[in-house]
Amino acid sequence: MDYWHSINKEFFYFCILKILSKMKRTKIIDILKSVDYGRETLVMGWVRTKRVSKNVCFIALNDGSTINNLQIVVDVNPEIEEILAKIHTGASVSVLGKTVESMGSGQSTELQCLKLEVLGQANPDEYPLQPKRHSLEFLREIAHLRFRTNTFGAVFRIRHAMTFAIHKFFNDKGFYNIHSPIITGSDAEGAGEMFHVTTLNIDNPPRTEDKKVDYSQDFFGKQTNLTVSGQLEAELAALALSEVYTFGPTFRAENSNTARHLAEFWMIEPEMAFYDINDDMDLAEEMLQYLVKYALDNCREDLEFLAKRRAEEQKQKPQNERDEMELIERLEFVINNKFERLTYTEAIDILKESKPNKKGQFVYPVNDWGTDLQSEHERYLVEKHFKKPVILTNYPKEIKAFYMKQNDDGKTVRAMDVLFPQIGEIIGGSQREENYDKLYSRIKELDIPEEEMWWYLETRKFGSVPHSGFGLGFERLMLFVTGMSNIRDVIPFPRTPKNAEF
């Protein structure tokens, strides 16, 4: 303290400025890792909490580099009190200080403040975040600020790690990343309603003689949409580069109001020449286990925070709705156990004989072969019967897409769905039909406009090979890894029916 008053103040500030101008910001994660005490350090971040008493003030500072806060210790004097008065939860500050071993018990390293500067105030009457627990619903309404919470900081650091791990996984295996188009001219992908893309004036579009909208005058000279899948384009690339993957945004204009659907989401679609359905399943399983392991190895603290959060959430639930495993245990379980593989037909047999079916507890009783499985059935298989991820194969062709490889039985196709606890279908894929005649007849049967598919069909005409692929919903993977329960909380700015805020 005496030091402050005994030296020439102007000279002191001059020195500080000199230091500041040269000094680089250190990230909080690096300060907390180090035991190199006594070092002058510059940090910047956002204030989580401020605790003042007569002589000393503590500021918990977070810069997003880690879930942990750095404790700033400020010796209170009249001069600094003026600055402290401007600091509330949410304010951004720059702190020049000395790293010291903490006298308190909550942390090992802290920063003894030498100079404190407010970069941006946060008026506490207006700033909506408080140092307490908020509901996820409320935070969704302030998605521009929710990054500043522990939960969303953790979620989005993990999201980055998963993005990176996906590219690393494929790169290490010799796959090539393909940028499939976002705007597509075909309406034949068969994966649901599409968003139209147009530059026509929708209030008064040009019309043809029969009063229909004249898309020949539109930007692309035809009707265009946002992509619902990059699969067909990825197949074209795979039939030359052997192993490729796409990882891009996907748009579905379905009126789906659930905790696992988005109108705009990110999908990973690998597509591999010379892979049959079993190779496809092997890759899907290997990839999911790799990604989960990557999260466990690289996002430990964030996962532990989310695990604790989830455990508290579980306590609020009635006993029969609680998870049997806590988050990290569940992740470890997935990487340590083989997925259960069975056919659709075998699944139907299990479901027919299951207790809930016999007791009439299913809303949709299982009687006949050929109907699609409802989520209650999938959940029974995954959560009750096998208690582990399940891969279902060989579905009836009527309930699956036109491009799937037809089996010799004439009834089923080589589809595969990977089902996870809580979230249901995380991957949907198949071996693709490489036989031109079979593919062509299926297109005709389903009235898919041939003129839009000529390029796809040509790959089966010239050097066709067996090939396979699948689609992994990135946000569904995020749900599983983070243990969050609503898909709107694992993407920064969710787009859902009636909601495109931010």
Place this chain on the structure above:
RNA sequence: UCCUCCUUAGCUCAGUUGGUUAGAGCACCUGACUGUUAAUCAGGGGGUCCUAGGUUCAAGUCCUAGAGGGGGAGCCA
């Protein structure tokens, strides 16, 4: 789109069979406190009870419609 639940202070929520001036914790402001950990203690300010109708002597509470949100279902990833 269907079923169901919810909407009360900036936030999280209580509010009894319809009955006087609608409460608590947190946040904020003031004061106390020599190192706190979502600090603590004392005091203070803060309300379009989602909106519009209706029933009633009387509505936060009951009824109808609408808006927004949650959970479940369908569609799927």
